[in-house]
Amino acid sequence: MSDYILEMRDITKEFPGVKALDQVNLKVNHGEIHALVGENGAGKSTLMKVLSGIYPYGEYTGDIVYNGQVCSFKDIKDSENQGIAIIHQELALSPYLSIAENIFLGNEQQSHGIINWNVTSKKAQELMDKVGINLDRNLLIKDIGVGHQQLVEIAKALAKNCKLLILDEPTAALNDEDSDKLLNLLIDLNKKQGLTCIIISHKLNEITKISDQITVIRDGSTIETMTKGKDEITEDRIIKGMVGRDLLERYPKRDAEIGDINFEVRDWVVYDPLDEERQRIKGVNFNVKKGEILGISGLMGAGRTELAMSIFGKSYGKNISGEIFKDGRKIECRDVVEAISHGIAYLTEDRKGAGLILSDDIRKNISLSDLWKISKRGIVNTDLELEHAKNFREKLRIKSSSIFQATGNLSGGNQQKVVLAKWLFSEPDILILDEPTRGIDVGAKYEIYAIINELAEQGKSIIVISSELPEILGICDRVYVMNEGQMVGEMDRSQATQESIMSCIIQSTGKY
Ligand SMILES: Nc1ncnc2c1ncn2[C@@H]1O[C@H](COP(=O)(O)OP(=O)(O)OP(=O)(O)O)[C@@H](O)[C@H]1O
């Protein structure tokens, strides 16, 4: 038998107007962790969808050789039967089913057409123990964190007796701790069971840590495969392969000229919409200055998104109280429209669920934030709309066939760029960005930081919520630390370090 569990040969896949893959080659050894990296829109997810039968035989050209056999998968079931499982970029669990039900979804433990719940529970528990989920198996998916949801996906794949596991950006939405847990689990399954993994990620530090081989693809073509122990693997080399040039700095230079306070929130209190007894935001005060990039750092669940959304037209929470001042004047933001009219914008962390209308094209999604700007007497000037959309597509380098491509068909990172374009279009004075570079490749991250800088230079105020500490430290002028619904620290760029932020969090835990 050959060393390879998988060989993908000369895979070409076209969509109307786009050649997503152009004779891509990928060779994966038995029992290795193989990383697939590349810029947003390079074709990583598409390649994995070809492999797992989502784009069936006939919709692509080239050969898939799996365990020495040429395969022509008709659909995803077909590849699953051969032991290939895929965990998608956006999770595909059912929120209102339990952990156990989700693990066996589509693979029900049944006899004579009736689900055997005893077997389901028992096997689910075994799998949960294996992947390290210490929760009640009857909990609903919607009530557990994303870190655990990823583990449920892995348990689900293992339930199908998978030999080759594909993970498309599994840690994009996870904090460092959950990411580590997941990666350690992969290493463990790899060592103990010989599970072969293909992992896609933009977090290059993770990739270099766990992979045996790394394949770089750019614009739908294979650039190179690096092997641990044989090649010198560095982040710089991977980046060069991805973007085709050296990226000397991760963060653009910043020459900040910061003005007076132009946005301030006082005594902000927000209750949980489902549990009116529970305070989610407990009297928060903060301000941001003209031309300033302000970071809000904290662990997942600290209340940062809840704070931002409750300010942005009360789009989260109940019984909200407190005051908002803009340019020294008190303002009301009773709904999102009113917030936008005051020049506030909030870029959601959930691009698919709340950021985009997936069935609509790029053009319409961008103009949505301020239709008045391109309308006369209530009628949208479509020429103007097109012009704006084209400009943004160019400026943010949104990779797509045209501005008429449905956003649902864009690659994850390019979807994120459209959401950003949408809010830039409304020309806000106060721009709140919630995890703005989630799923964005290193090169495009730099471009987004440069845009943020540019906005700040124009005198706008930017608030960046990010779980990536290096990002906060790399771009912000001042940092607030949030924990358990409270601001627990504030520091200047010069004082802020990973250690000082973490120690603020640790010292405040359990105090409120
Ligand atoms: N269903 C589709 N219809 C049309 N074009 C598509 C479709 N799916 C993907 N594409 C295009 O194919 C190209 C590759 O997309 P793909 O999702 O594979 O990128 P990716 O490498 O996974 O990027 P990311 O890192 O942003 O997730 C992109 O230009 C994308 O717009």
Ligand SMILES: [Mg+2]
């Ligand atoms: Mg992708």
